Amino acid sequence: MHYGMAIDVTRCIGCHTCAVACKVANNLPNGIWWNRVLNDGGPVMDTASGVYPKNHLEYYPTSCQHCENPACVKVCPVGATYKDPETGIVRQDYDKCIGCRMCMAACPYTGVRSFNWEEPKFSVDFAVGDVDTPAHQKHVVEKCTFCYQRTSQGGTPACMELCPGRARFWGDLDDPGSEVSRLVREREYKQLLPERDTKPSVYYLV
Amino acid sequence: MSENTSAAKAAKAPAARYGGKGLNIAIGVCALLAVCGVALWIVQLTGGMVQTGMRNLDSWGAYITMFMFLVGLSAGGLIISSVPKAFGMKGFGGISKVAVWTSICCTVLAIGFVVVDMGQPFRVWELFIYSNLGSPLMWDIIVLGTYLILSIVYLWAQVRAEAGKVSHTALRVIAVVALVCAVLVHSVTAWIFGLQQSHELWHTALLGPWFVSSALVCGTALVLVVVIALRRVGYLAVDQANVEKLAKMLGAFVCVDLYFFGCDLLTSAFPNGSGAEVVAMLVAGPLAPFFWGEIVLCVACAVVCFVPSLRKNGLIVAASVAAIVGILFKRIQLLVGGFQIPNLDYASALTPMAATNWDAGMAGVYQGLVYAPTMLELGIVLGVVALGGLLLCLGLKYLPLKPAGEEE
Numbered sequence: 001m002h003y004g005m006a007i008d009v010t011r012c013i014g015c016h017t018c019a020v021a022c023k024v025a026n027n028l029p030n031g032i033w034w035n036r037v038l039n040d041g042g043p044v045m046d047t048a049s050g051v052y053p054k055n056h057l058e059y060y061p062t063s064c065q066h067c068e069n070p071a072c073v074k075v076c077p078v079g080a081t082y083k084d085p086e087t088g089i090v091r092q093d094y095d096k097c098i099g100c101r102m103c104m105a106a107c108p109y110t111g112v113r114s115f116n117w118e119e120p121k122f123s124v125d126f127a128v129g130d131v132d133t134p135a136h137q138k139h140v141v142e143k144c145t146f147c148y149q150r151t152s153q154g155g156t157p158a159c160m161e162l163c164p165g166r167a168r169f170w171g172d173l174d175d176p177g178s179e180v181s182r183l184v185r186e187r188e189y190k191q192l193l194p195e196r197d198t199k200p201s202v203y204y205l206v
Numbered sequence: 207m208s209e210n211t212s213a214a215k216a217a218k219a220p221a222a223r224y225g226g227k228g229l230n231i232a233i234g235v236c237a238l239l240a241v242c243g244v245a246l247w248i249v250q251l252t253g254g255m256v257q258t259g260m261r262n263l264d265s266w267g268a269y270i271t272m273f274m275f276l277v278g279l280s281a282g283g284l285i286i287s288s289v290p291k292a293f294g295m296k297g298f299g300g301i302s303k304v305a306v307w308t309s310i311c312c313t314v315l316a317i318g319f320v321v322v323d324m325g326q327p328f329r330v331w332e333l334f335i336y337s338n339l340g341s342p343l344m345w346d347i348i349v350l351g352t353y354l355i356l357s358i359v360y361l362w363a364q365v366r367a368e369a370g371k372v373s374h375t376a377l378r379v380i381a382v383v384a385l386v387c388a389v390l391v392h393s394v395t396a397w398i399f400g401l402q403q404s405h406e407l408w409h410t411a412l413l414g415p416w417f418v419s420s421a422l423v424c425g426t427a428l429v430l431v432v433v434i435a436l437r438r439v440g441y442l443a444v445d446q447a448n449v450e451k452l453a454k455m456l457g458a459f460v461c462v463d464l465y466f467f468g469c470d471l472l473t474s475a476f477p478n479g480s481g482a483e484v485v486a487m488l489v490a491g492p493l494a495p496f497f498w499g500e501i502v503l504c505v506a507c508a509v510v511c512f513v514p515s516l517r518k519n520g521l522i523v524a525a526s527v528a529a530i531v532g533i534l535f536k537r538i539q540l541l542v543g544g545f546q547i548p549n550l551d552y553a554s555a556l557t558p559m560a561a562t563n564w565d566a567g568m569a570g571v572y573q574g575l576v577y578a579p580t581m582l583e584l585g586i587v588l589g590v591v592a593l594g595g596l597l598l599c600l601g602l603k604y605l606p607l608k609p610a611g612e613e614e
Binding site: 030031032033038042043062071074075076077078079080096097098099100101102104105106107108109110111113114115116117118119138139140192193196197198 | 253254255256258260261262263265266320323324325326327329330332333336337338340341342343344347398399401402403404405544548549550551557558559560
């Protein structure tokens, strides 16, 4: 099994619902976002590329790419970040992480890993989201888990479920019959930073 | 020469204790600063690392810069001391043990900086239980630990050899092993950065040899400063010829280091691709003061070392300090520069946890340096450095580091 995701950028409307869905489902602390929506026009939100009137606006929702050849897993000195052998999901063990941030330096996908620089604070004083989301800890690294608490129970990631444009597809890339495999086979796609040789499991259908 | 003979006589005195009021004051000041550093570290651990300048997009800062820098400083001393022994050459006078002691102090400091950088220092035991032997960080921990133990053994063996309890052959074997380990420590520290394909500035095969050359520069410079200072206060006697020999070596090392830098810049910039962006960031971006500072300081150091009429003690010390500061600038460029250019433009969800200058908006994050240390970080850095100073002074006071008789 090798879970992967395909994101149809022609259907993405840049609404950031996936980012919020992720934040709620995983009860993310204040200031932490595992999923962000990038655009092709540069660093400022909702910026189009090109020169007026020939502009182009395309969104790239970005989170951990769950690489087949993950740079982070290789460098973690204690194996706190590891590739789940059953699902291919790159996971992070909060109880093991020593907070050296080697994985953050090794990951080429700028900003997908986050560190709890302080005792996690929340905007509401009760936990939200899935019941079995692991508790967030101070001074450890965390990131997108493909909603492991859901997907290991046969569910789908929160970002995909709530996407209003239905732009996200998730499933087993090893199964040729899965929707995600079919889309990757039939559609033209892009991947982020393919030249870094990390073999990401997230495909952007263009 | 009279200075030499009197110092040599003093060395024959049986008591190892040394030092007067000055050394005691230095020990007191260092101890006080070290205690302040520990207090600040506790503040950092309890209040959170949010009090540092580091954030998700620049996740390493002053501590790791200092770690790189001190690993460099440490190897130099050991190499200067062990090369003559390992190859059976005439040494640099009685500086061998002092050089190894400075090296030990720097290694302890380097380990200290890794510890203060860790988010969960109480989980450090996991390194030995869940060791991922594929991680360059794990290699570094192993090599650094071995190196520290070896340096201590080497120092001990030298003391025992002087007492006739360890044979010269055994000492020579230890010197060879220590030398290999010193080169390894450097290469492995370089690999923590150089093996990461994530940051273009770091990902170069040259990084290993370049770290070794930088280590030789700042290590030799540190030994020169310490030796000239100790000779001045009559702790040990060193021939001016040996000081000049060391100074010439320093000049050569500085040139090699600058040559490596030039090679790396040219290789990055020539294809005029993304590497050119990295070079532009270094030479004309916000890190430019560090870049040009390094070049000017290193060239000045080389000039002093190579022009015979300039090789006076005051100027040699100034040149050595210039070389050490130059290498520190290089470390800053390498570490901060690595995070300076993002691989993905970071749109949206810019939060206080993601970027250092987030409150100034996107423009603030992109203009100038992505990272600057906070007062707390600088305080902890000072505290850790003071701990090293304390060790150095205690060693001078209580350990038999003075040269005894003729060196091999």
